[in-house]
Amino acid sequence: MRVLICGGGIAGLTLAYWLRRRGIEPVVVERAPHGRLGGYGIDFFGTGHDIAARMGIVDRLTPHRLPVDSVDFVDASGRAGARLTTALLDKIIRGPHLPLMHTTLEGVLLEAIEAEVEVRFGETITAVRDLDTAVEVDLARGGTQRFDLLVGADGIHSRTRELVFGPEARFARHLGCRLASYPVTDRYGWGRVRAHYTEPGRQSVVYPTGEAGTLMALFLFRSAHGGRVPRAERLDLLRSTFHGMGWITASLLADAPASESVFMDTMAQIVLPAWHRGRVALVGDACGCMTMVSAQGVSMAMAGAYVLAEALEEEAGHVRAFARYQGRMRAEVTRRQRNALLFARTLVPGTRAGLVAQGLANRLIMREAFAPLLRRQFGARSILPPRTADPGKD
Template identity: 75%
Template sequence: MRVLISGAGIAGLTLAYWLRHRGIESVVVERAPHGRLGGYGVDFFGTGYDVATRMGILDRLTPHRLPVDAVEFVDASGSSQASLTPELLERVIRGPHLPLMHTTLEGALLDAVATEVEIRFGESIAEVRDTGTAVEVGFTGGGRERFDLLVGADGIHSRTRELVFGHERRFVRHLGCRLASYPVTDRYGWGRVRAHYTEPGRQVVVYPGGEPGRLVTLLLFRSPYGESVPRERRPDLLRARFDGAGWITPSLLDDAPEGKSIFMDAMAQVVMPTWHRGRVALVGDACGCMTMLSAQGVSMAMAGAYVLAEALASEPGHESAFARYQERMRPQVRRRQRNALLFARMLLPVTRAGLTTQSLTNRLITRRPFAPVLRRQFGADSFLPPATAGPERG
């Protein structure tokens, strides 16, 4: 069996690793020339952490743990109004937790497959034809090839999904806000704290980056969905949307890099009736994006890749393998999407009254007795059956 994987992100690289581990050949194509832009932090725990353990890559990740000791909700003066302490975070997650930069995890996955799997950067699919016995793929760089299966691991704006299932407007549920992220020098003295500052319709977050003396700035703001914002227009859009904002926001905007270095996208979920059609399947954000509000998008992308590879290796045909994969993963994704959707409604209140309610809620739920409530929202144990002793290295 020969599988084409479209997308060399978290889901695609994890899938390539586990397919090779189970004796299945794969080829990965990625439209970016040297990997994707992912300069933001992720909370790595639950099933994704379990998968990484089975891959034996934790030793590559733990030295790059982000030094976040607490989460603070601050007012315009920078004074803490509520705090998630390390003790409370431990009670919420109740298991291994590794805050990382997205690029750190992606780099470790790339290292794990680089010498074993063919990866074609600067290439993407342009045409797909399922013949019933194979998938014929035309590439943007020219040429055509035949594969037994095609898996779209190409993110929320999946080209594979568009070619095989239809335009993204049929499946993408927008949550009414956008996010932007970029690194800055820590000249503010926030050190090992993740700080959140909220005003009606907008929020500013800073947390330690992957390098000493660096912070990551995360900006969230209410926005009706529109087309992707060109990179050169992103700094001006952020200045307009955060004009007059308090706290250290003006300085963070002054420190923003050129537009090409600012990550920006609409916050949205992907909801589909089926994740597979014929010899084509989707994995990760392409079929089940939950948004960063779930705190589990990366974890579930790795989980889906692991489950899909396992199904392809053990089921008698691709139809039953795809069905088993979807049956196992979709309930997990749907539950986390529901939780994230509820959280999104409270994240960016649009009035001062709503902001006051949010502030009071933050003070309440960051107390120890409410740890089980936060756990239901964000915590997640691995749902995979126990692994055999030792990492399942390929």
């Protein structure tokens, strides 16, 4: 069986790995011209870490652990009002936890498959026709080709979803917030801290990348509308939204790269009634984006890929396999989306009163007594049954 995977991100590369291990031939098309650069930090734990361990890649990830010992919620002078330490985080997660750059994980996943899987960079699909016995796709550069199945692993703004299921507006749930991020020079002698500073309607965040002299700046701000901001307009939007903000925000904005290099997206969840149609299925953010506030997007993308590959090997035919995959994953994703929705409402308070309430709540909740509650909120336990005989086990 040959499966075309559109999107060489976390979900697509993990799926390629597990399909290959299960005797199915994947081909990956990735829009970006090469492995992606830049990116943002992620907390990697629970199901995602479990799958990485089954792939035998944890040792390659660990040296890239971001040097962060605490998450501090600071005032304008930089003093921490509330602090989530690694020690408390360990008690919440009760398992391995790796803060990483998203691109580090992508890079290691790519290394794990590139000798065995065809990955076509700078390529995408432009049309899809389900022929009943095969799926025919038009590729931007590679002409028309047939595969047994097509899997859209092309993220929150999935082209596969648009071509097969309909326009994004039908499935996107905008959470009233935008985010932006870029690397900046460390002119502060920054320590092993991820710091958040919030004013009504806007929040700036800084954390170390692990690369000497480089920090990541992240900006979150309230926005009534979703939709894409053209690259050329991103920096102007950030500068006007964060104008006059305290702490080191002005200096972070002064150090911004060219507007075209700023990562900016709307914070939205994707909710689809069905994750498959005919010979096409979706995996990861394309069908179940939960947003960054869930801290579970990578885990669910990897879990979806793992479960889909397993179902395709074990079930008789793709119809049963897709149904089993959706049956196993959708409830997990829906629950995390619900949790993230509640959390997102309080992420960037719109008023001074909201800000005071957030400060009090942060100070109250960041204690050991609340570890079980936070563990449930972030789904720290792996959703996979314990390993027995994984085909990819080292």
